[in-house]
Amino acid sequence: MKRAFSALPALLLVATLSGCATSWVVDSDVKSFSSIDTVPAGATYRFERLPSQQANGERQASLEAMAAAALEQVGLRRDDANPRYTAQISARVTTTLSPWADPWLWDGPFGYGYGYGPYGYGRRWYGGGWYGAPMIPQASNPWYEREVGVVLRELGSNRVVYETRARNDGPYTSSAAVLPVMFQAALQGFPKPPEGVRRVNIELPTAKKQQ
Template sequence: MKSLLRLLGLCVAAGALLAGCASTYVLDNVVQSYSALTALPSPATYRFERLPLQQAPQQAQLEALADPALHKAGLRRDDANPRYSVQVSGRLQPMLSPWADPWDGWGWGGWGVGYHHRGFGLGFGRPWGRMESPWYHREVGVVVRELAGNRVVFESHATNDGPWLDNGAVFPAMFEAALHGFPTPPAGPRRVDIQVGRPAP
């Protein structure tokens, strides 16, 4: 099985082809969060927590993509003296583009690579439009648990549907969206836009 980082590298190259000469784009995310926190206590230290099905090497790579967003939100990783545990999840699923003509292209068939808590997998037998218009559904989740009372104090999920393939940039941006407003995010579903990439010099 190819590693997550190798696949992300391939996706970055493919995403660059799709994006053309553009160096930045806005990633629109649908975010829904829950928080029992009224303020960020000090120290806001954490360690990553994994479920039994999250022990694959890909989970550590996903945690590395989430770590910058956690740091930006004010959390600091400290495996020796954590106040919280953080569990992160991610999922990638190819889907039919909303702009594709379902009767134009290859019809039934095609392939896709998906990432979830068990790793990667190939899927066959779905109706696809033309392959020059790939479309993906992505999801990320963040659960923060207070270790002293074993209590979930924050949970957030972000989703995005779009053509971008550069997962090495998209997933960190989605984690940033999921943590937007931490530790007191607004209630209910909301849209959070994150700029991905760097402005051209």
């Protein structure tokens, strides 16, 4: 879900996906760079970690497991003993205020404003007129900005042969469900992806949104 939508359709879409829908779409904006035309059948790789990633080994191992499934789908097999490439994996998740949050909500014991509730959009009454706390954006509408990256280097020459990144933003809380799909999107078209930024949509069962 991108911010080009108007607020009302976006709210309806969220309500639909959280209600009766049986599938949902992770839409990623992907940009890739490649210096190879083909990859030998059964090409192997091992993961490479930056010092900062080594310091957070448990999280990095989880990301590498997500990326490994996507790498296998494009014909790359992990082999730490005899790799042809190294794969450097990265991911970032940032929580921000939803673009659909009400900027005119009064957050305090006085005044009233508009806010989101479980059944839609309506007024909230806080009592005492317009002399309340300062107006601030409603903090209960988080928005998640995510980015994943994969960099492949050819061992021996240490040359980067493939670099790709995928970005997504939306209201879904489950990074465990979203990030693996973003790695799939990032590697779509490997090893000769289209030029420029492209939109990659991958559909998942709605149940995964809650994991």
